[in-house]
Amino acid sequence: MTTLDQAVVVDKAAGSDVVLQTTGLTVEVSTEHGWVEVVDGVDLTVRRNETVGLVGESGSGKTLTSLAVMGLLPENARISRGDVRLSGRTISGLSEKALSDIRGVQAAMIFQEPRRCLNPAFTVGDQVAESLRRHRGWSRKQAKARVIELFELVEIPDAARRIDQYPHEFSGGMCQRVMLAMALACDPELLIADEPTTALDVTVQRQVLELIRRLQGELGLGVLLITHDLSVVAEMCDRVTVMYAGQVVESAEVDPLFYTPKNPYTSALLQSMLEPSGRGEPLGYIPGSVPPPHLFPSSCRFQERCTHAVESVCGRAVNLETVSAAHLTRCARAADLALPGVSA
Numbered sequence: 001m002t003t004l005d006q007a008v009v010v011d012k013a014a015g016s017d018v019v020l021q022t023t024g025l026t027v028e029v030s031t032e033h034g035w036v037e038v039v040d041g042v043d044l045t046v047r048r049n050e051t052v053g054l055v056g057e058s059g060s061g062k063t064l065t066s067l068a069v070m071g072l073l074p075e076n077a078r079i080s081r082g083d084v085r086l087s088g089r090t091i092s093g094l095s096e097k098a099l100s101d102i103r104g105v106q107a108a109m110i111f112q113e114p115r116r117c118l119n120p121a122f123t124v125g126d127q128v129a130e131s132l133r134r135h136r137g138w139s140r141k142q143a144k145a146r147v148i149e150l151f152e153l154v155e156i157p158d159a160a161r162r163i164d165q166y167p168h169e170f171s172g173g174m175c176q177r178v179m180l181a182m183a184l185a186c187d188p189e190l191l192i193a194d195e196p197t198t199a200l201d202v203t204v205q206r207q208v209l210e211l212i213r214r215l216q217g218e219l220g221l222g223v224l225l226i227t228h229d230l231s232v233v234a235e236m237c238d239r240v241t242v243m244y245a246g247q248v249v250e251s252a253e254v255d256p257l258f259y260t261p262k263n264p265y266t267s268a269l270l271q272s273m274l275e276p277s278g279r280g281e282p283l284g285y286i287p288g289s290v291p292p293p294h295l296f297p298s299s300c301r302f303q304e305r306c307t308h309a310v311e312s313v314c315g316r317a318v319n320l321e322t323v324s325a326a327h328l329t330r331c332a333r334a335a336d337l338a339l340p341g342v343s344a
């Protein structure tokens, strides 16, 4: 059974619970080397009431995957193959107007640097109200009352006063709360959070993650949480998809993926999370780096950095295969290897 077939079966089984489904999502960008595929055949499913982690090193294609889902790709990027469905409705071929009607209402996204997403010239309250006025056609007064409720929901103290302040009067953590209020204004079913806490200090990071977790549970949201940080995945997520060089390399529920990873890349990420990094090496160090997209090999893309690689087996393209229920890996040697994960 191909991964595409599996995705369809999952969709049918889950019925209307599926808020996001990508099938074979492929994104290419225009570069000096011509059009280059940077995201290759990504299958993702997020249901209501669950948090799915999307992890991988820098440059693995996480942000472009999520921007494609939101119909927010940069001008030099396009979906070249595959399908994106939000709450069962395909977004392919929709006009910009239809997409912007869906954004915020079915799916909303928050980003790494909240301050950059806020307009310094308008009060934070007006910026959150804007979405309600546009999507719901509410009056200024109706929108204001709802914005105060939303600020209380995201735990911004003294909400009625703070809606009239400007972004520069808010800390980074408070700006991310404003972005969350904006994202949740029109009751979306899916929230995509792209490294939502990376730019915040550790204590504030924890508070914002706690808040996302509480909101996910209370509102029954489907959350796609993009992060470099596997400890965040362990705490927040039900399932996790690992990307490497534009492809999904492993996908499973959190426990099987952490305790019995079936892909050498995931295992290496887990080991680098557990081991103190060597002198002068960045945390989470795996020797080598993700190749640039125009140099992605036709063999296993991790082969060059993989300590388990055997040329005769790994030197050809590898498909994503099922190893056990809901556990998929892209590794030609998966059946032969007992890879270390975290210990129980």
Ligand SMILES: Nc1ncnc2c1ncn2[C@@H]1O[C@H](COP(=O)(O)OP(=O)(O)OP(=O)(O)O)[C@@H](O)[C@H]1O
Binding pocket: 029, 030, 031, 038, 056, 057, 058, 059, 060, 061, 062, 063, 064, 065, 074, 076, 077, 228, 292, 293
């Ligand atoms: N607009 C663009 N034009 C050309 N190449 C791009 C563009 N945006 C991203 N890329 C390239 O596409 C690849 C995937 O980028 P993407 O931003 O999705 O990675 P990421 O996994 O989100 O990384 P990070 O963890 O650093 O945020 C990278 O090689 C990146 O350099």
Ligand SMILES: [Mg+2]
Binding pocket: 062, 063, 064, 194
């Ligand atoms: Mg990114």
